[in-house]
Amino acid sequence: MPDDTGARTTVTQRAIDEIKTRIAMGELAPGQRLPTERDLAADLGLSRSSMREAIRALTVMGVLEARHGAGIYVTQLKPGDLLDTFGVVAEISRGDTLLHLVQVRKILEPAAAAAAAARIDEEGLIRLRAEMTAMERGTTAEEIVGHDLEFHRIITEAAGNPVLAAILGGLNSRTFRARVWRGYREEGVFPRTFREHDEIYRSLIERDPDGARIATAVHIGAVEEWARRQKDDEE
Amino acid sequence: MPDDTGARTTVTQRAIDEIKTRIAMGELAPGQRLPTERDLAADLGLSRSSMREAIRALTVMGVLEARHGAGIYVTQLKPGDLLDTFGVVAEISRGDTLLHLVQVRKILEPAAAAAAAARIDEEGLIRLRAEMTAMERGTTAEEIVGHDLEFHRIITEAAGNPVLAAILGGLNSRTFRARVWRGYREEGVFPRTFREHDEIYRSLIERDPDGARIATAVHIGAVEEWARRQKDDEE
DNA sequence: GGACGGTAAGTGGTCGTACCAATTTCTCAA
DNA sequence: TTGAGAAATTGGTACGACCACTTACCGTCC
Numbered sequence: 001m002p003d004d005t006g007a008r009t010t011v012t013q014r015a016i017d018e019i020k021t022r023i024a025m026g027e028l029a030p031g032q033r034l035p036t037e038r039d040l041a042a043d044l045g046l047s048r049s050s051m052r053e054a055i056r057a058l059t060v061m062g063v064l065e066a067r068h069g070a071g072i073y074v075t076q077l078k079p080g081d082l083l084d085t086f087g088v089v090a091e092i093s094r095g096d097t098l099l100h101l102v103q104v105r106k107i108l109e110p111a112a113a114a115a116a117a118a119r120i121d122e123e124g125l126i127r128l129r130a131e132m133t134a135m136e137r138g139t140t141a142e143e144i145v146g147h148d149l150e151f152h153r154i155i156t157e158a159a160g161n162p163v164l165a166a167i168l169g170g171l172n173s174r175t176f177r178a179r180v181w182r183g184y185r186e187e188g189v190f191p192r193t194f195r196e197h198d199e200i201y202r203s204l205i206e207r208d209p210d211g212a213r214i215a216t217a218v219h220i221g222a223v224e225e226w227a228r229r230q231k232d233d234e235e
Numbered sequence: 236m237p238d239d240t241g242a243r244t245t246v247t248q249r250a251i252d253e254i255k256t257r258i259a260m261g262e263l264a265p266g267q268r269l270p271t272e273r274d275l276a277a278d279l280g281l282s283r284s285s286m287r288e289a290i291r292a293l294t295v296m297g298v299l300e301a302r303h304g305a306g307i308y309v310t311q312l313k314p315g316d317l318l319d320t321f322g323v324v325a326e327i328s329r330g331d332t333l334l335h336l337v338q339v340r341k342i343l344e345p346a347a348a349a350a351a352a353a354r355i356d357e358e359g360l361i362r363l364r365a366e367m368t369a370m371e372r373g374t375t376a377e378e379i380v381g382h383d384l385e386f387h388r389i390i391t392e393a394a395g396n397p398v399l400a401a402i403l404g405g406l407n408s409r410t411f412r413a414r415v416w417r418g419y420r421e422e423g424v425f426p427r428t429f430r431e432h433d434e435i436y437r438s439l440i441e442r443d444p445d446g447a448r449i450a451t452a453v454h455i456g457a458v459e460e461w462a463r464r465q466k467d468d469e470e
Numbered sequence: 471g472g473a474c475g476g477t478a479a480g481t482g483g484t485c486g487t488a489c490c491a492a493t494t495t496c497t498c499a500a
Numbered sequence: 501t502t503g504a505g506a507a508a509t510t511g512g513t514a515c516g517a518c519c520a521c522t523t524a525c526c527g528t529c530c
Contacts, residue, residue: 010512012291024327036481047514049284052483053291056247060295061323068482069521079332082324088296089317089398092259097314100398107346107399108339163324163335164342167402245483271510282485287512303511304493 011046015054018044023063023074034064034072060085079166086170099227105171106220108164109156113200113216114209116158124158125205132197144190145177151197155204155216192222246281250289253279258298258309269299269307295320314401321405334462340406341455343399344391348435348451349444351393359393360440367432379425380412386432390439390451427457 022028034040041051055072058064062081066072075081090101116124128151135147152172156165196219203211257263269275276286290307293299297316301307310316325336351359363386370382387407391400431454438446 050513053288056288056291057295060292061320077327085296085320092312100396103396104398107343111342161335161338163339
């Protein structure tokens with residue numbers, strides 16, 4: 001029995017692929033506005049309900065953006081747009097996967113820091129310093145986590161690779177970071193964190209890529225240890 | 236003016252967050268079956284249409300899986316499940332982003348190869364060898380790309396970190412790889428690729444992490460060069 | 471004539487119902 | 501006991517109606 005060409009799939013999936021292809025082919029440019037849901041549905045030959053599901057899927061992928069009352073637009077297709085789903089992994093994972101996430105970060109972030117050492121500008125260094133003092137003065141866990149997060153974000157941004165920054169952004173989701181800090185609370189490791197941040201900061205000032213790489217590896221090594229213990233506790 | 240608590244968002248988004256939270260909290264375990272779309276909609280207090288969109292979103296994220304006629308299930312929540320959207324970036328990107336993607340791969344894959352050198356088993360080495368010869372004998376581009384892809388996949392799997400493997404899997408989407416090879420066609424760089432693969436392979440046999448790391452970095456450096464030229468051509 | 475404000479048109483978001491298609495479960499006969 | 505077919509279950513699709521937010525238009529007032 002010959003297979004009907006393009007049959008064994010749902011209409012919604014076909015619509016998703018169609019739009020995605022049009023974007024990949026350049027027929028739909030970043031920022032461009034798409035036709036109405038109703039028109040799109042008519043053009044692709046499916047109901048508005050199904051079309052909406054396709055749009056929802058593409059929205060989650062970070063390819064499209066729907067603005068209530070205004071229309072549907074192609075995103076800028078920046079890595080950050082396409083990779084923000086990434087954070088879900090960090091939110092949901094635990095045990096082994098948590099450890100694996102940190103280990104990937106341990107590979108990427110030192111490399112990012114090394115690149116940042118050669119590229120970060122004066123303003124970036126000032127903002128880093130500000131985050132460090134703000135974090136030290138912070139009182140609530142919420143606050144401290146925020147500054148910690150921002151410290152690392154500035155460095156990864158300075159590395160000049162948006163894909164790298166987006167991935168590390170996902171690995172460092174807020175909920176994940178909060179969990180780590182919660183676990184630390186009782187052990188009083190805050191001073192060590194401050195010292196490690198300072199170590200990284202100084203390497204950046206001195207434009208010392210290898211120093212930044214090593215300091216960052218050490219810093220994340222501590223988190224890795226935590227994840228390892230966390231995993232053991234679950235068993 | 237007091238803000239209505241939990242108001243300024245769509246019902247669908249609320250449903251997405253609700254389900255996601257239930258999974259993160261462990262109320263919904265991997266592989267578990269969920270209630271009917273109709274029941275879920277009733278429980279969460281929204282229409283079936285909106286509920287379906289929420290489910291579609293979670294499906295794209297790799298958190299849920301809907302089987303026609305059978306029901307809705309939580310996936311195994313393996314990194315591979317949650318990260319297969321990752322490939323979209325590689326499919327759609329071009330120019331600068333293409334270069335950035337390769338650069339991230341240049342950071343991750345050498346590390347993966349180094350880890351694999353210490354962990355890969357006899358069977359893995361045999362499969363690697365098989366892919367190498369199959370690739371050398373390949374005639375169509377399709378075929379060669381397939382074996383090339385598989386060669387790298389085996390190594391990243393052997394590294395023992397599913398998150399790492401999933402990310403690299405996304406970075407190495409088939410369509411992306413095909414584009415690279417298409418660009419190479421005229422230059423006759425096949426021999427060099429074979430030689431580089433062999434270099435990596437021998438380092439793995441010798442259980443030489445640093446050798447594997449370096450050989451892989453060199454190999455991907457070549458791809459980076461291609462991406463750089465590709466980017467320049469677009470301008 | 472130009473700025474302002476309100477109204478109407480456009481468009482995504484939600485709802486409800488009906489029906490189709492794949493799967494699972496049940497039933498009954500061989 | 502077993503196996504084939506019927507029935508119930510459940511996700512997939514299609515309409516049609518209405519709501520909520522944006523944008524654009526148009527008339528009024530300064």
